[in-house]
Amino acid sequence: MRAYDAVTSRKKNIFGSKHRRAGPSWELSKPTGSGLKNYKCLWRGKPRKKHRGTAITDNTASSSRLRLRICFYRLPRSMEFLLRTLRIWMLIVAVIAMATGSLAQDNNATKAETGYITGTVTDVQGDVLVGASVVLQGPALKGPRKVLSDDNGFFGFKQLDPGTYSVSITAQGFASWTSPDIILKPGQYAIVTGATLHIAEALTTITVASTAASPEELSAEQVNILEQQRVFGLIPNFYVSYDQNAPPLTAKSKFQLAAKVAFNPVTFVGVGVVAAAEQAGDHMDYPQGWKGFGQRYGTVYANGLTDIIVGGAILPSLLHQDPRYFYQGTGTRRSRILHSIRSTFVCKGDNGRLQPNYSTMGGDLASAAISNAYYPASNRGVGFVFGSFLLGTGQRAAANLAQEFLLSRFTHKARNQH
Numbered sequence: 001m002r003a004y005d006a007v008t009s010r011k012k013n014i015f016g017s018k019h020r021r022a023g024p025s026w027e028l029s030k031p032t033g034s035g036l037k038n039y040k041c042l043w044r045g046k047p048r049k050k051h052r053g054t055a056i057t058d059n060t061a062s063s064s065r066l067r068l069r070i071c072f073y074r075l076p077r078s079m080e081f082l083l084r085t086l087r088i089w090m091l092i093v094a095v096i097a098m099a100t101g102s103l104a105q106d107n108n109a110t111k112a113e114t115g116y117i118t119g120t121v122t123d124v125q126g127d128v129l130v131g132a133s134v135v136l137q138g139p140a141l142k143g144p145r146k147v148l149s150d151d152n153g154f155f156g157f158k159q160l161d162p163g164t165y166s167v168s169i170t171a172q173g174f175a176s177w178t179s180p181d182i183i184l185k186p187g188q189y190a191i192v193t194g195a196t197l198h199i200a201e202a203l204t205t206i207t208v209a210s211t212a213a214s215p216e217e218l219s220a221e222q223v224n225i226l227e228q229q230r231v232f233g234l235i236p237n238f239y240v241s242y243d244q245n246a247p248p249l250t251a252k253s254k255f256q257l258a259a260k261v262a263f264n265p266v267t268f269v270g271v272g273v274v275a276a277a278e279q280a281g282d283h284m285d286y287p288q289g290w291k292g293f294g295q296r297y298g299t300v301y302a303n304g305l306t307d308i309i310v311g312g313a314i315l316p317s318l319l320h321q322d323p324r325y326f327y328q329g330t331g332t333r334r335s336r337i338l339h340s341i342r343s344t345f346v347c348k349g350d351n352g353r354l355q356p357n358y359s360t361m362g363g364d365l366a367s368a369a370i371s372n373a374y375y376p377a378s379n380r381g382v383g384f385v386f387g388s389f390l391l392g393t394g395q396r397a398a399a400n401l402a403q404e405f406l407l408s409r410f411t412h413k414a415r416n417q418h
Contacts, residue, residue: 115184118156119192121149121169128153129171129197138165162186167195175200218247223257226324233412236264239312240403240411241324248350249324251317258313262305271301285376299374306370307392311363320350321359325403340400344393364392 121132132149140163149155167179174197184190213221226238238261249257261267275297278284284299286292312323326348328339347357368388372380 113186114159115188121153132171135168219250219253255313307367310366315359340404344397
């Protein structure tokens with residue numbers, strides 16, 4: 001069979017109305033005189049299965065070419081409805097599959113956002129505690145969540161939303177423990193550290209009914225405090241109070257305090273040092289040698305004894321004045337200097353008010369006057385008495401300055417009382 005050349009034809013359709021919706025057409029060529037009995041359709045160069053068609057010969061054409069138009073028949077309506085329904089169901093299935101995949105992704109994302117809090121409960125020795133009550137609280141929870149620590153002391157809370165939480169742990173026989181705030185992030189695995197419980201302390205409250213202490217008891221307590229005040233832990237420093245509101249001393253306490261200073265072993269040593277210094281300076285008209293040293297030792301001790309007994313016990317008891325120097329310790333340097341000097345002339349009375357310091361000045365004057373009885377004749381007289389009085393007053397002011405700025409640093413118990 002000869003091969004035919006197919007040429008696409010776009011000419012007017014000459015078939016009946018029932019063929020107007022048919023497919024494309026071909027044009028077949030063969031030499032004049034040949035008939036067309038059987039043929040195969042060619043669609044873009046590929047053979048197709050046979051189709052029924054109608055052949056029409058154009059006798060007027062000079063080229064004697066046979067023009068053939070092949071028309072495809074339409075499918076039945078039932079088949080078209082079936083195919084259309086199948087396409088709709090395939091579209092619905094595809095939509096459902098896409099929606100299911102999206103929901104699954106959303107669920108996975110939600111699960112990935114939850115967190116976890118865990119930890120281990122131990123005691124101070126590092127041993128795990130079994131059955132400890134662990135309570136989780138936080139604004140993200142509807143209510144507290146509670147678990148018990150397992151055999152390994154382990155506890156855990158799952159599926160927690162991001163937020164701030166706190167863990168409280170209690171166990172019988174142990175003090176409760178609460179963690180700091182735990183800020184949980186999405187998907188975080190937080191481990192609680194430091195969950196160590198201490199043994200609970202048994203507290204016993206004892207109520208003691210007591211009456212107010214008497215002035216004698218308060219005064220005796222003050223004497224005990226003053227007796228512990230020693231420079232370098234050795235030299236008595238009894239006549240200074242580091243408490244501005246210290247209770248007053250009774251007359252008995254004033255004499256006790258004066259006696260403790262006058263008859264203290266350290267006082268005897270100090271008198272010997274002063275006597276040696278006076279002998280070295282040839283002070284007073286006493287001879288040199290052991291005799292002169294003994295005379296100077298006696299006068300120095302007598303001066304101190306009369307001064308402390310009269311100015312520290314007799315007159316303060318009679319005049320109801322406090323013989324102690326009250327340490328200030330605060331304020332400007334100028335105010336402290338003024339306080340030290342003023343205390344030589346102004347003292348605190350037993351009633352807590354400031355008064356002229358008749359006791360101290362009277363003790364200095366009495367000591368200078370009594371010394372006229374045992375000083376050498378050449379060292380006696382009214383001028384000598386007042387000279388000794390002024391010298392004693394100046395020494396008192398210097399001693400107060402030393403108490404304020406120097407001796408307080410080296411006095412035992414001073415810092416504890418201030």
